[in-house]
Amino acid sequence: MNPVKVGPPDSSQAPFKALIAGNRQSRACLLLSGIVLVAILLLRRYCTFRRGTMTLYVHRIRKVSMPRSSSHPIIIQTQDLSKSFKLSARQQRLEHSTEHVRIAVDKLSFVAFQGEIFGLLGPNGAGKTTTLRMLATLIRPDEGDALVAGRSISRQPEAVRATIGFLTSELKLEDFFTPSYLFDFFATLHGVPPDIAAIRKAELFKRFGIDEFAEVKVANLSTGMKQKASLVISIVHDPPLIIFDEPTNGLDVLTAKVVTDYLAELRDAGKTIVLSTHIFSLAERLCDRVGVIIDGRMAAQGTVPELTKGRSLEQVFFDLYVSVKGKVA
Ligand SMILES: Nc1ncnc2c1ncn2[C@@H]1O[C@H](COP(=O)(O)OP(=O)(O)OP(=O)(O)O)[C@@H](O)[C@H]1O
Numbered sequence: 001m002n003p004v005k006v007g008p009p010d011s012s013q014a015p016f017k018a019l020i021a022g023n024r025q026s027r028a029c030l031l032l033s034g035i036v037l038v039a040i041l042l043l044r045r046y047c048t049f050r051r052g053t054m055t056l057y058v059h060r061i062r063k064v065s066m067p068r069s070s071s072h073p074i075i076i077q078t079q080d081l082s083k084s085f086k087l088s089a090r091q092q093r094l095e096h097s098t099e100h101v102r103i104a105v106d107k108l109s110f111v112a113f114q115g116e117i118f119g120l121l122g123p124n125g126a127g128k129t130t131t132l133r134m135l136a137t138l139i140r141p142d143e144g145d146a147l148v149a150g151r152s153i154s155r156q157p158e159a160v161r162a163t164i165g166f167l168t169s170e171l172k173l174e175d176f177f178t179p180s181y182l183f184d185f186f187a188t189l190h191g192v193p194p195d196i197a198a199i200r201k202a203e204l205f206k207r208f209g210i211d212e213f214a215e216v217k218v219a220n221l222s223t224g225m226k227q228k229a230s231l232v233i234s235i236v237h238d239p240p241l242i243i244f245d246e247p248t249n250g251l252d253v254l255t256a257k258v259v260t261d262y263l264a265e266l267r268d269a270g271k272t273i274v275l276s277t278h279i280f281s282l283a284e285r286l287c288d289r290v291g292v293i294i295d296g297r298m299a300a301q302g303t304v305p306e307l308t309k310g311r312s313l314e315q316v317f318f319d320l321y322v323s324v325k326g327k328v329a
């Protein structure tokens with residue numbers, strides 16, 4: 001009987017050679033699958049980024065800019081937001097223009113932090129309203145995306161709408177109805193329980209002096225009263241984020257003060273406000289951070305002191321404008 005061999009196998013024997021060759025093959029296979037896995041993960045991350053979740057982008061922006069409110073979470077993040085409009089023959093004629101397409105917003109990227117007033121500042125036609133309309137999901141971007149409270153304006157517009165209150169002077173209240181009726185109507189649309197809606201209506205109407213005009217048809221209200229009624233109706237659902245296009249447009253100084261004081265109060269209560277304006281003094285006084293838009297592009301953004309460095313915001317704007325356009329038009 002042969003003695004039983006104890007110890008490592010003799011690798012010169014054929015089965016063990018095959019085993020070693022097999023091990024090499026499986027190591028190569030393992031390495032290959034590792035590389036494929038990493039490639040898939042990178043590809044998935046890239047696709048997620050392109051789809052608009054912008055995880056990578058958030059990190060990049062957090063690193064490069066350190067605004068005053070950077071300790072607060074980002075509530076709006078736009079990335080390369082772009083929108084063009086076809087110009088009708090009539091519009092071409094009116095604007096003495098031969099262009100067929102107008103680029104209103106051109107790869108606009110900015111962030112707004114929770115609990116701040118962020119102002120989009122720019123001249124007429126800069127693209128402010130178009131940007132805010134995209135954020136409010138009234139129009140879709142051609143390219144790029146924005147996250148509003150973590151929801152994509154392109155892919156989750158309903159969820160975005162539930163988070164925001166949007167006011168623009170272009171939105172007109174229906175003449176035939178009264179502020180009280182419209183408030184109740186929009187409260188129902190937003191699913192606000194009637195008892196809570198009634199408390200909010202009483203508070204807001206008193207605050208803005210609408211209570212005396214609550215049952216007056218919109219057609220018979222003054223411009224200021226219409227604007228105040230629009231404002232309270234746009235925030236009937238007490239949204240955490242308020243988007244206002246030119247909030248003081250057409251208002252006298254007293255009414256404008258009531259509105260801006262209220263916006264500051266909302267901000268102090270933790271709401272985020274994104275507004276557009278071409279009034280520099282308003283931006284300087286009210287906004288924590290501003291983005292200056294020229295020709296649909298973000299020319300500068302930051303806190304007011306960061307941008308001004310002791311100069312006036314108006315002077316900063318003129319300098320930016322000349323550096324972009326070559327001269328003040
Ligand atoms: N529906 C549309 N069709 C064609 N062009 C449009 C449309 N909406 C906006 N534009 C054009 O896009 C550009 C940007 O317009 P937008 O209203 O966003 O500017 P703005 O910064 O809000 O200007 P303003 O301060 O005058 O309100 C303008 O040249 C405007 O004429």
Ligand SMILES: [Mg+2]
Nearest residue numbers: 128129130245
């Ligand atoms: Mg506008």
